[in-house]
Amino acid sequence: MTVTLYTAALVVPVTAPPIPDGAVAVKGGRILHVGDRRWVAATLAERGLAFEERQWRGVLTPGLVNAHTHLQYSHMGEVGQGRYQGFPDWAKAFNPVYERGSDWRKAAADGATQLLAAGTTAAADVVTDPAAASALHDAGLHGIAYWEVMDWTNDAWMLRGRAEVEAALDALPATPGTGLSPHAPYSLEIVPLLDIPDIVRERGSRIHIHLGEHAIEQELEHTHPDPWHGKGVGSLRELRDAGYGTSATEYVDHLGVLGPDCHIAHGVYLSASDRAILRARGSAVALCPRSNDIIGLGEPPVAAYLEEGSFISVGTDSLASSPSLDLLGDVAALFEIARRQGYHRADLAERLLAAATLGGARAMGLHLGRDRTGYLAVGARADLALFDVPVTTPGAAIDELVRHGEGRAAATxxxxxxxYAREDAW
Structure with missing residues (x-):
């Protein structure tokens, strides 16, 4: 197998310091060496390995990892162009367009093409219709396709829901990966939320849930001092009707949904105690600030997540609630939010780039093992992205990429x- 040597004015491994005039040697789809260009070239020569060099004037990073998206909604941009007053208001606009139907396979494929053009190499894709299920596989992307589960009552679930969901999960393409996405604590009753973790974990799969996207999920003042556990509550809404102010995060945690094999989307309406639960369970959050803004939600507590050491990743959500599938657009929004919220440390750009790469891989369990991705290291998958960003100093280049990197991917x-490669990529 031939060796390709990708060189750039700046290589950012994420798990090691940035490397000016750096290089990544690739062989057989995996990374063979990472380091200073002259050292890597000399090492290859010492090993008797001929190589083809591809030079880039800008920044080379790990491929971006989009930790929350719905590719099949990529033809629903008419909804994403609106402005809304909260999740229920957005849903009123979304539902009739969704019910009108679409060529979900083509929409998802178009979305996958847009991910590649933005420097993304892996994604958490939430799938509602079987026709869209193979989008990641067909595009050659890594990641996980999550079958979405919603609107099941306890009775209907026990009668036929579990069997239908298990069949849908088992019908998903085996590659790149599969999982279940229980939509949200308020859209499923308690029995499905109890069963879904077991269904997933029996198969060694993954869970991804929308959490903290709806105001109903916030922790409220209790009218009951005693715990709700064992009171025969059948759903989050029944919990609220009974006067319990328990947060949705505590609720799903008690049901066994959270864990290191689960990551959540949005995390807007999470208190300090909710965020502590996520850290204790090893669950990451995928932050989607541009979608939150269009829907009319509050800002996610980005500064708190960073200060507290939470596992964070970044998602675009879908074109039904976001202006693009370019992850760096959301990274830039997170930078501005964090600064407004009082995070003034000099490491902000570096940490957000890590969230958009290694953070997304960690959220889906893709950062370990033979097929690890999200960072540049020997033996990892050769998932790389090149960006047209000028390099003066490493810090300035990373800051420019994070704050103004949208639309500047040159190759994936x-x-x-x-x-994906622009004509001028090399």
Missing amino acids: IVGGKAL
């Missing part, structure tokens, strides 16, 4: 193959 390499 997945498993050693260039699946």
Whole structure:
């Protein structure tokens, strides 16, 4: 197998310091060496390995990891162009357009193409219709397709829901990965939320849930001093009707949903105690600030997540609630939010770039093992992204990429193959 040497004015491994005039050697879809360009070239020569060099004038990073999206909604931009007063208001606009139907396979494929053009190499794709289920696989992307589960009552679930969901999960393409996405604590009653973690964990799969996106999920003042556990409550709404102010995070935690094999989307309406629960369970949050803004939600507590050491990742959500599928647009929004919320440390840009790469991989369990991704290291998958960002100093280049990187991807390499490249990429 031939060796390709990707060189750039700045290489950002994420798990190691940035490397000016750096290089990444790729062989057989995996990273062979990472380091200073002259050192990597000399090392290859010492090993008797001929190589083809591809030079880039800007920044080379791990491929971006979009930790929350719905690719099948990529033809629903008419909804995403509106402005709303909260999740229920947005849902009123979304539902009739969704019910009108679409060529979900083509929409998801178009969305996957947009991910590649933005430097994304892996994604958490939430799937509602079977026709869209193979989008990641067909595009050559890594990540996980999550079958979405919603609107099941306890009785209907026990009668036929579990069997239908298990069949849907087992019908998903085996590659790149599969999981279940219980939609939200308020859209499923308690029995499905109890069963879904077991269904997933029996198969060694993953869970992804919307949490903290609806105001009903916030912790409220209790009218009952005693715990709700064992009171025969059948749903989050029954919990509220009974006068319990328990947060949705505590609620799903008690049901066994959270854990290191689960990551959540949005995390807007999470208190300090809710965020502590996520950290204790090893669950990451995928922050989607541009979607939150269009829907009319509050800002996610970005500064608190950073200060507290929470596992964070970044998602675009869908074109039904976001202006683009370019993850760096959301990274830039997170930078501005964090500064407004009082996070003034010099490491902000570096941490947000890590969230958009390693953080997304960690959220889906893709950061470990033979097929690890999200960072540049020997033996990892050769998932790379090149960005047209000028390099003066490493810090300035990373800051520019994080704050103004949207639309500046020049090439996207997945498993050693260039699946997107501008004409001037090399």
